[in-house]
Amino acid sequence: MAKSGKDFVIHSKGQIFLSSRILLVEDHDISRQLLSDYLSFLGYQVLAIADGAAFFSALSTFQPNLILLDLKIPFIDGYSILQEIQAFPSDRQIPIIVISAYAFKSDQQRALNLGAKKYFVKPINLSLLREAIQEILGGLTEQ
Numbered sequence: 001m002a003k004s005g006k007d008f009v010i011h012s013k014g015q016i017f018l019s020s021r022i023l024l025v026e027d028h029d030i031s032r033q034l035l036s037d038y039l040s041f042l043g044y045q046v047l048a049i050a051d052g053a054a055f056f057s058a059l060s061t062f063q064p065n066l067i068l069l070d071l072k073i074p075f076i077d078g079y080s081i082l083q084e085i086q087a088f089p090s091d092r093q094i095p096i097i098v099i100s101a102y103a104f105k106s107d108q109q110r111a112l113n114l115g116a117k118k119y120f121v122k123p124i125n126l127s128l129l130r131e132a133i134q135e136i137l138g139g140l141t142e143q
Contacts, residue, residue, distance in 0.1 A: 020137050023064035024048040025055060025081070026099070027073045031122075035068065035099075038126060044133075052076030056084075064094060065137060071100040071111065082114035095136045099124055 022044045026032040029050070036048040047062045049055065053075035059067075071078030078098065085093060097118045098111045108119045118132045 019043075019045045020066065021045045021047070021062060021064040022133070023058055023062055023067045023094075025050075025052070025067065025073060025078070026070045027051060028070075039068075039133075042130060042133075050074070052078075052081060055081055059094075066133060067094055067096045069096050069098050069116075071098060071102055071107070079110065079114060082111060082116060086115045097129070097132055097136070099129075 020043075022039055024032060024035055024039065024046055026035060026048065027050050032048045032050060036046045039046045047058055047064070049058050051074040055076065069078045069081060078100070082096065082098075085096065093115070095117045096115065097120065098108075098116045099120045099122060100107065100111075101122045102108075103121045108121075111119050117136055120129060120132075
């Protein structure tokens with residue numbers, strides 16, 4: 001039996017299909033392209049941007065179901081983005097997974113305290129990232 005969400009369908013085995021939208025914020029060109037290609041291969045609609053200057057415009061026009069966010073990006077850092085999103089009304093908050101080269105526990109704790117759902121240190125394990133995305137998006141459909 002399939003359950004319909006706003007933009008995706010979850011089948012009884014918990015697999016997510018169709019057009020969940022992921023906003024990818026990554027300034028490193030090769031990493032951004034590889035992650036974008038991987039997520040597209042998994043069936044997600046991906047909008048990949050390289051800096052914080054384009055973030056809020058992309059958020060408004062693309063209306064993602066999930067955000068993958070690097071912390072060290074030009075113009076506005078990931079921590080500032082997390083803080084600004086925390087100020088949104090709870091019904092407009094979008095789950096965020098941080099993907100960062102910052103490996104210190106203090107960086108991870110700060111991001112989680114600012115509302116990140118998960119935190120991955122680069123280089124990331126793509127299987128674990130896929131599972132985290134499916135877990136978060138799957139939880140959105142059960143509301």
